[in-house]
Amino acid sequence: MTTPLESAEPAVQAAGPADERPTSRGTLQYALSKAGGALFSIAMVLVGTFFVFRLLPGDPVRNLAQGRNMTPDQLDLERRRLGLDKPLIDQFLNFVGDTLRLDLGTSYEYKRPVIDLIGERIGPTLLLTGTGLVIAVSLGIWQGTRAGWRHGSRFDRVSTGVSLLLWSVPTFWLGLLLMMVFGVGIGPIPSLFPFRGIESVDAPDGFGYVLDVASHMVLPCLTLVAVVYAQYLMVMRSSLLEEVSQDYVTVARAKGLRDDEVRRRHAVPNALLPTVTLVFMRIGFVVGGAVTVEYIYTWPGLGQLFYRAIEVPDFTLMQGTFMLITVSVIVMNTLADVVYHLLDPRVRSA
Secondary structure (H helix, E strand, C coil), X not given: CCCHHHHHHHHHHHCCHHHCCCXXXXXXXXXXXXXXXXXXXXXXXXXXXXXXXXXCCCCHHHHXXXXXXXXXXXXXHHHHHCCCCCCHHHHHHHHHHHHHCCCCXXXXXXXXEHHHHHHHHHHHHHHHHHHHHHHHHHHHHHHHXXXXXXXXXXXXXXXXXXXXXXHHCCHHHHHHHHHHXXXXXXXXXXXXXXXXXXXCCCCCCCHHXXXXXHHHHHHHHXXXXXXXXXXXXXXXXXXXXXXXXXXXXHHHHHCCCCHHHHHHHHHHHHHCHHHHHHHHHHHHHHHHCCHHHHHHCCCCCHHHHHHHHHHCCCHHHHHHHHHHHHHHHHHHHHHHHHHHHHHCHHHHCC
């Protein structure tokens, strides 16, 4: 008569072939198919980007002429200079050709190449949103692991409740609240952190400059983390709850492994798989930054640049920044699919 542990061993061994590493040919075919889908999506974004922004109300030439006495002839001359006098199909063909040459045009508002404006703003955006992403992922996975492993405990209830509360709060409202409490100061609470821009006017050099930039990052980074980390917590918690009920966890415990070892070596690695897709998706949005947060704290990044482009409206600048954001999201989603294919044998056998 076999014991439950002995009868479970063949099932574990039988699952072995499905866990073998994928062949290079199969992985290459899968990656090429995903790359083809990504190229098609980028083509659709290219078409949509051009025509959607043309539907926005307002004449960009008249908006740019506000505050200046320009005659109708001068307005027509400016419209010809910007290429807005051409038929829509000609504008679209020129837009596609220039984009394929990585020429995103010249901004109506700033009178500078869009690619140069993006190059100046992408650094601060990656610094702010990249730091926020790392903190949010680390915090969310850590709390999600503890909450899922101790389902129903006080830690689970408190951490889940707080994260969902912050997730439901509007970003602009939370940003303004943190600015008033820790930036401006209320009552006995003094002003603790700067809340305008990326650096002080009299910022020192060397390591003092690093500290100055870090102090300016505190409030916008805290706002980003507070409204994002709940996603990782909830996904990790849900995935771990599913893994805890699996047979391999019961077998590992029956073999005498400690609870911490079962969680660290078996449950958590499998529960992390769904989080991979979410992390890659958020990496794509890192390039675009957070429009609301950058606007509230006047952070000189792509988000604030995109907001200004909508205000004008500056079609060329809107097209360039929007294309960068959407293409980065598509590329990261494609990479997530490929990585998931490598990590999860269930995807390879599907």
